[in-house]
Amino acid sequence: MKRVAVIGGGFGGLTAAAELAHAGHRVTLFERSSTLGGKAQVLDAEVTLDTGPTLLSMPDVVRATFERIGALDLLPRFHRLPLQARYSWPGRTFDCFEDLDATLASARQFGDGEATGLDRFYAEAARIHRAAGEPYLEAPFEGLPQFLARAMKRGPGAFMAGLQLGTLDGLAARHFRSPELRQFVNRFATYAGASPFHASAAFALIPHLERAEGVHHVEGGMGALVRALHLALGRLGVDVQFGQHARWTAHRKELVVGDAPFDAVVVNADPFADEPLGTRELALSGYVALLQVQRRLPLAHHHVVFGGDYAREFSELFSGEIPSDPTLYFCHPAATDQTMAPPNRSGVFAMVNAPALRSEADAAAWPARSAVLLEKCIGALLQLHPGLRRDEVLVLGQRTPVDLAMRGAPGGSIYGFLPHGRLGTFQRPRIRSSTPGVFFSGGSTHPGGGVPLVMLSGHFAAQLAHAHLEGV
Numbered sequence: 493m494k495r496v497a498v499i500g501g502g503f504g505g506l507t508a509a510a511e512l513a514h515a516g517h518r519v520t521l522f523e524r525s526s527t528l529g530g531k532a533q534v535l536d537a538e539v540t541l542d543t544g545p546t547l548l549s550m551p552d553v554v555r556a557t558f559e560r561i562g563a564l565d566l567l568p569r570f571h572r573l574p575l576q577a578r579y580s581w582p583g584r585t586f587d588c589f590e591d592l593d594a595t596l597a598s599a600r601q602f603g604d605g606e607a608t609g610l611d612r613f614y615a616e617a618a619r620i621h622r623a624a625g626e627p628y629l630e631a632p633f634e635g636l637p638q639f640l641a642r643a644m645k646r647g648p649g650a651f652m653a654g655l656q657l658g659t660l661d662g663l664a665a666r667h668f669r670s671p672e673l674r675q676f677v678n679r680f681a682t683y684a685g686a687s688p689f690h691a692s693a694a695f696a697l698i699p700h701l702e703r704a705e706g707v708h709h710v711e712g713g714m715g716a717l718v719r720a721l722h723l724a725l726g727r728l729g730v731d732v733q734f735g736q737h738a739r740w741t742a743h744r745k746e747l748v749v750g751d752a753p754f755d756a757v758v759v760n761a762d763p764f765a766d767e768p769l770g771t772r773e774l775a776l777s778g779y780v781a782l783l784q785v786q787r788r789l790p791l792a793h794h795h796v797v798f799g800g801d802y803a804r805e806f807s808e809l810f811s812g813e814i815p816s817d818p819t820l821y822f823c824h825p826a827a828t829d830q831t832m833a834p835p836n837r838s839g840v841f842a843m844v845n846a847p848a849l850r851s852e853a854d855a856a857a858w859p860a861r862s863a864v865l866l867e868k869c870i871g872a873l874l875q876l877h878p879g880l881r882r883d884e885v886l887v888l889g890q891r892t893p894v895d896l897a898m899r900g901a902p903g904g905s906i907y908g909f910l911p912h913g914r915l916g917t918f919q920r921p922r923i924r925s926s927t928p929g930v931f932f933s934g935g936s937t938h939p940g941g942g943v944p945l946v947m948l949s950g951h952f953a954a955q956l957a958h959a960h961l962e963g964v
């Protein structure tokens with residue numbers, strides 16, 4: 493049996509550890525905190541709230557992982573959301589349904605031609621997914637020539653379409669006249685902590701995937717998925733060591749973690765965690781308020797309240813400021829999952845994009861910033877629910893970029909690497925490091941952040957580590 497160390501118990505590390513153990517290797521997972529899940533933590537009180545990821549897309553990636561490790565029996569149920577998300581502006585609401593016709597009907601209120609524009613947008617997003625998304629997601633990124641060879645297999649038309657992509661905002665402007673529907677499309681750049689004015693139109697593959705594969709909720713919350721993976725690790729004999737801030741070193745041909753030698757190492761810590769930031773730009777961080785409301789709200793499962801000026805919002809965010817008129821995202825899991833709150837209560841996760849920290853002074857500003865953002869979140873919730881009183885809203889907790897930084901995310905950035913520019917996303921750190929036997933997994937590496945993508949990175953890291961161990 494070969495010995496493998498996995499450093500970090502986020503979704504990427506958990507996936508790699510489980511797959512390598514299932515392949516017959518002796519795996520030790522080092523987690524520096526006292527819980528697994530990394531950014532996917534849970535607040536369990538009268539209501540249950542995820543404090544990190546809330547929305548599951550690409551459910552087949554998660555299912556395939558559990559199938560590969562022989563743990564389908566542990567996989568929690570997924571709820572497919574017919575109303576995928578509600579978006580609102582003063583006096584206006586756009587509902588995005590799984591059913592395209594219902595979504596197009598909702599788009600009609602934004603002007604003549606906007607429903608047709610949305611239909612065309614989704615058709616183009618599907619082409620973008622085929623041209624750029626499929627070749628990007630189907631194998632570890634090992635260089636542009638290999639990627640281009642995979643892209644060419646989809647035909648020269650698809651390949652040329654991929655080459656001509658501009659920014660996500662440019663794509664939105666080609667399909668929509670209304671600022672509201674442009675904002676709807678542009679928001680998908682924030683799934684990578686990026687600005688739609690600088691990120692590639694390739695990010696349109698996210699709304700395509702949500703439409704084609706659904707928006708899902710994990711019954712019991714994302715924490716239930718972490719618990720299921722933890723159980724699977726136990727079954728597979730993975731040695732999980734908590735409270736271990738591990739570092740790897742390479743001495744001649746030997747890899748060492750702590751004092752112990754290993755034949756391969758998968759690093760789920762951010763590849764830049766121990767490096768000075770220098771001039772490197774980081775993807776966005778976030779502020780989260782965890783609220784309990786003393787009655788059951790009619791709030792949708794996912795509800796976004798847009799700020800009035802998206803260009804100004806991103807300009808403020810990437811200048812290091814909190815937005816003056818921020819877009820707020822509410823997640824209300826009890827809307828579709830009765831296990832998340834008693835019948836007369838609502839748990840509400842409220843999130844605002846925030847700049848990553850660049851200095852001690854940025855970190856020191858957060859107590860005051862939290863107070864401002866908390867009031868904005870509660871104020872918006874009260875506005876959405878006329879009759880709801882301030883004293884019915886309890887604050888269970890808040891999470892800031894400082895909390896994320898303390899868990900090892902450079903600058904508290906949720907997605908680490910900032911994929912701005914046409915080829916931005918190809919410049920991510922690769923899974924195969926320059927040291928033989930050392931591989932990366934997680935949100936900063938290929939293919940990117942978000943639960944399904946980091947699980948893919950864990951799968952690719954396990955594949956490459958297994959091939960290394962077998963001498964392939």
Ligand SMILES: Cc1cc2nc3c(=O)[nH]c(=O)nc-3n(C[C@H](O)[C@H](O)[C@H](O)COP(=O)(O)OP(=O)(O)OC[C@H]3O[C@@H](n4cnc5c(N)ncnc54)[C@H](O)[C@@H]3O)c2cc1C
Nearest residue numbers: 500502503504524530531545546547738761934935942943
């Ligand atoms: C507020 C918020 C909302 C989000 N919303 C969504 C969403 O709705 N949908 C979605 O798909 N994604 C969402 N995400 C993103 C998603 O949570 C992350 O991309 C994903 O969970 C990151 O997984 P990871 O494998 O990169 O590991 P991480 O979660 O970054 O975990 C890394 C782990 O490694 C440990 N570690 C670090 N260094 C060491 C070391 N030296 N030794 C030992 N252990 C170490 C850390 O303690 C941590 O447990 C959200 C994230 C946040 C914070």
